Amino acid sequence: MNDITNxxxxxxxxxxxxxxxxENEMLGPIFNGHITDEQWPAHLSKLTDFWESNLFGVRTFRGSPSAKHxxxxxxxxxxxxxxxxxxxxQLWFETIDxxxxGELATNAKDMARRMSTGQYIHIWQNRPEEYRNG
Known part of the structure; x- marks a missing residue:
């Protein structure tokens, strides 16, 4: 098996x-409910830009994932x-494995772990007060 190289x-x-x-029972309805079949190709391209930017330090991604979440x-x-x-x-790690x-595969896991924690905290901090304490 090879590392992520490009x-x-x-x-x-x-x-x-x-x-x-x-196809995931928990996540599928969320993603499929917010992204239409017609939007998926562009979304996958943008996500590829996102990960390419993060893994290789190139500036292909533009956008605000936090605002979307x-x-x-x-x-x-x-x-x-x-x-x-x-x-x-879990699905990200499974797919990488x-x-x-290799090094970039491990980096992709580490970045995803940090990003998921940061995204959840950002979501929680942007909720109305009644949803944070309930």
Missing amino acids: REDVGILVHAFYGKIR VNVDKNLNHTISQDHFAQWL ELYE
Whole structure:
């Protein structure tokens, strides 16, 4: 098995991972409820940009994932939980382990762990007070 070495590898990872996400019992309804079939190709391209930027330090990604996650949480009546992020991470690690090994594969796992924690905290901090204490 090889390490992640270029954008093509990142694209393979992103497509395989989000294929699992879309079919996942917990996460599929959330993602499929917010991204139409017609929007998925562009979304996967943007996610490939995101991971390429993070793994290789190139500036292909533009956007605000945090704002998008806060909006999804709002649309779901502030019900996104740590369990959702744990499931996301489990699938990310599983997909990486099926496809790649090496330094960048490990970096992709470490980055995802930090990002998922940061995203959840950001969502929680942006909830109305009544959803934080209830």
